[in-house]
Amino acid sequence: MLKLEHVGLIYQTPEMEKEAVRDICFEIEEGEFVSLVGPSGCGKSTILYMIAGLEHPTTGRILLKGTPISAPSAEIGYMPQQDQLFPWRNIFSNVTLGLEIQKKGKRYYDRARELMDKYGVLDVASMTPAQLSGGMRQRCSLIRTLVTDPEFLLLDESFSALDYQTRIAVSIDTRDIIKSEHKTALLVTHDISESLMLSDRIIVMDKNPGKIYAIHDLTQMKDLTPEQRLEHPEYQVLLKKIWKELGINGQK
Amino acid sequence: MDKNDLSPLRMKYLNQKRNTKIMIHVIRIIILVLIIGLWESLTASGILNPFIFSSPSRILKTVGNLSASGQLEEHIATSLIETVAGFILGTTAGIVIAVILWWNPAISKIMDPYLVVLNALPKTALGPIFIVCMGAGTGSIIAMTLAISLIVTILNVLNGFNHTDPEKIRLMKALGAGRLQIFLKLVLPANLSTMVNVFKVNIGLSWVGVITGEFLVSKAGLGYLIVYGSQVFKMDLVMTSVVILALCAAIMHIIIGFIEKIVRKRFGIQK
Numbered sequence: 183m184l185k186l187e188h189v190g191l192i193y194q195t196p197e198m199e200k201e202a203v204r205d206i207c208f209e210i211e212e213g214e215f216v217s218l219v220g221p222s223g224c225g226k227s228t229i230l231y232m233i234a235g236l237e238h239p240t241t242g243r244i245l246l247k248g249t250p251i252s253a254p255s256a257e258i259g260y261m262p263q264q265d266q267l268f269p270w271r272n273i274f275s276n277v278t279l280g281l282e283i284q285k286k287g288k289r290y291y292d293r294a295r296e297l298m299d300k301y302g303v304l305d306v307a308s309m310t311p312a313q314l315s316g317g318m319r320q321r322c323s324l325i326r327t328l329v330t331d332p333e334f335l336l337l338d339e340s341f342s343a344l345d346y347q348t349r350i351a352v353s354i355d356t357r358d359i360i361k362s363e364h365k366t367a368l369l370v371t372h373d374i375s376e377s378l379m380l381s382d383r384i385i386v387m388d389k390n391p392g393k394i395y396a397i398h399d400l401t402q403m404k405d406l407t408p409e410q411r412l413e414h415p416e417y418q419v420l421l422k423k424i425w426k427e428l429g430i431n432g433q434k
Numbered sequence: 435m436d437k438n439d440l441s442p443l444r445m446k447y448l449n450q451k452r453n454t455k456i457m458i459h460v461i462r463i464i465i466l467v468l469i470i471g472l473w474e475s476l477t478a479s480g481i482l483n484p485f486i487f488s489s490p491s492r493i494l495k496t497v498g499n500l501s502a503s504g505q506l507e508e509h510i511a512t513s514l515i516e517t518v519a520g521f522i523l524g525t526t527a528g529i530v531i532a533v534i535l536w537w538n539p540a541i542s543k544i545m546d547p548y549l550v551v552l553n554a555l556p557k558t559a560l561g562p563i564f565i566v567c568m569g570a571g572t573g574s575i576i577a578m579t580l581a582i583s584l585i586v587t588i589l590n591v592l593n594g595f596n597h598t599d600p601e602k603i604r605l606m607k608a609l610g611a612g613r614l615q616i617f618l619k620l621v622l623p624a625n626l627s628t629m630v631n632v633f634k635v636n637i638g639l640s641w642v643g644v645i646t647g648e649f650l651v652s653k654a655g656l657g658y659l660i661v662y663g664s665q666v667f668k669m670d671l672v673m674t675s676v677v678i679l680a681l682c683a684a685i686m687h688i689i690i691g692f693i694e695k696i697v698r699k700r701f702g703i704q705k
Contacts, residue, residue: 234608260608262601270623270701280609282619330609 183366184210184233184334188242191228202228203392206242208385210366212333215357217369217377217384221428225392226370230336233368234260246334256284259332259365264343265323267311273322274298274307280330294329301325301359317348317355324356328363335360335367341376353380354408374424378417379408386427395427488673496674510678512655513644516572517686520579521640525633527580528587535588536595536621537613553589557581557643561650570651578650579643583636590635594628595621626701630694637686645679656682 189206192199203225210216218226231237233244235254244251246258254260267276275282277298281290298304303322311319320340327335340356341349357380360367371377377384382404388395402416411417440448470490476482477489484492500506535542560581564574598621606616648657656675663671 231604236604236607254608254610256610258608260605262605262608264601266599266602266605268602268620268623270626279619283606283609283611283615336608 183212183247184368185245186229186233186242187245189229189232189239189244190241191225191232191237192240201391206392206394208394208397210334210368210383212366213364214382215360215367215369215380217371217381218387219371219374219377219384219424219428220387220392220395221389222372223392224387224389226387227338228392230260230338230368230370233334234258234336256330257333259327259330259335261323261327261335261337261340263339265311265316265319267319267322267326269311272308272310273303273314276311277303277307277322277326277329279326284330286330290329290331293331294325297325297328315348316344317352320344320348320352321355321359324359328359328365333366335365337367337369339370339372342371342373349376350379350408356380357408374421374428378403378420378424379411384420384424386424388427396424398424486669488670492670493674493677496670497678500674506678509655509659509675510682512652513648513657513679514682516575516579516644516647516655517637517640517682520576520583520643521636523576524580524583524640525587525636528584528632528636529591529629531584531588532591532595533617535592537617542592549585549589553585558646561646564647565651572652574651575644575647575655578647579640582643582646583639586639587632587636590632591625591628594625598624623701626697630690630697633690633693634687637690638683641679641683641686 186206186208190204191202193202206229208216218229220226228237232239233246233251235251235258238252246255251258267273268279271279274294278291278294280286281294295304298307301321303318303325306314306318311322314322323340337356341353344352353376369377369380378400382400384398384400385394386396386398387393398420400416400420403411403414406414473482473487474490477484477487477492497506500509535545557578561574561578564577564581568574568577602620602624603616606620611619644655645657645660648655649661652658656679659675660672660679663669663675
C-alpha cells in the first residue's frame, strides 16, 4: 500500500547542509500496524512528514497505492504529538476540524457522530478540551484523524506526552480502534516496549544520518493482545535484540 | 453545593479567603479617603498653598462650575471621541498590517528595520509635522494617537501570530488547510488573548496621544483644559482635568476588562 524507494532528505540551512535520512526503503501492506523506533534525531519524524506530504524527499520517492505523494492528501491521516485539540473549539468541532477544512458533506458529519458514539465521546461533544482527561483527549485526537476517512494513519509519538499508566491504556486503545476500523498505520516512537506491544512489524533506525538498521517481523505475536505479548518469549528476545541494535547496553 | 455540605476545614479556608478580599478593599478605600482628607486639610490649614495644589473641595466646585456652563461635557466629549477614534484606527490598522506581514514573510523581512526604527522613535516628535500637514485640529490629534499606538500594535500582534504553536500549524497543513484556513481557524483564534492585551495597552496609549495632541494644538478637550489652566495659572482647572482624565481612563479600562472576560469565556482561553 505504501512504498518508500531509496528515500533521502538533505536539509539546507544558511549554516550547514544536514542529511536527515539516507536510502530509506520499506513497504507497508494494507491493514498492517508498523512502528518506527530509534533515538531522537534519527529522522523518524522526518520520514513521517514526508509521507504526510509536508516535506519532500531530495532523492527517491514515496508511493501510496502506486501514486507518488507530493502534497497532503485526504488518504493520509496525521495524529500529532500531544492531542493538539484547539481550546476555543468544543470537542465536536475539534473532531470535525478536518471535515471543515476539506469541505466535506453531511455524510461525513454523520459518520463523525457515529464514530464518537462508538468510541464513547459523543456525550462530551459539547465540552471543551480542558474539561477532559488526557486519555479522553487523545481518543478525540484519534477520532479527528479518522473522520476524514483516511486509509493510512501516521502517529507521531502520539502518546509520549501522557503519564505512564494513561499512555499504556491509550496506546492499546488506539491500536484496537485502528484495527477495528481496518486502517493501516505507521507509529513513530522511541519506546521499544510500546512498539512491541502494538505492532505487526518494527523498523529500527540509526542516526547520523538517519537510516534503517533492522526490520523485525513479529511473526509469532501478531495476533496476540498487548497483554498476552508481554508474556510471550518472542517479546523478550526482540526487546533484547532491539536494545542491542539501539546501543542501549553499549555493545552495538 | 449546599453550604452545609462543606467540611469545617473548607469553611475556614473560604472564610479566610473572603476576609482577605474584604480587607484588601477596605484598605484601598482607606488609602483613598486618607489622600483626599490629607490633601483637603493640608490646603485648608495653609501648610500647602491651595492656589498651587488646589484641593478636593475646590475641584468639586470647579466641576460644578464647568458643568453648569456645559463646558465640562463638551471637553470630556471632545477628548473621548478623539481617544476612541484614535484607538479604533490604531488598533484596526495595526492588526490589518500585522496580518499582511504574517501572510507575506518577505514583506515582513523587508519592513523589519523600518518598524524597529519607528518603534524606537519618540512619536511626539512627529507632532509638528502633523500640524503642518493637517492643520491645528482634530485631524492632527488623531494622527498623533495613531502614530503612538500603530507600531506597537503591529509588532505585538505580529509577534503573537508568528509564535502560533508550530505543531498545530503542522496538523492544519496535514489536514490539507491552506494559508487562509490556517489563519482563520488557527492563528486568529489562538491570538485573541494577545489582541485583548493589545487593546488594553492601546487604550492607554490613545490617551497619551490625545493629551499630547491637545497640548500642541487644540481648542477643546481635557488636554486643552490642562494647558489652558496652567497658562492662566488656574491650578484648580488643571487638577480637575487631571482627576476627570483619570476617571475616564479608568472607566475605559473597566470596559476593556469586561470585553476581555466575554472573549475569554467565549473562546475558552485561560489566563
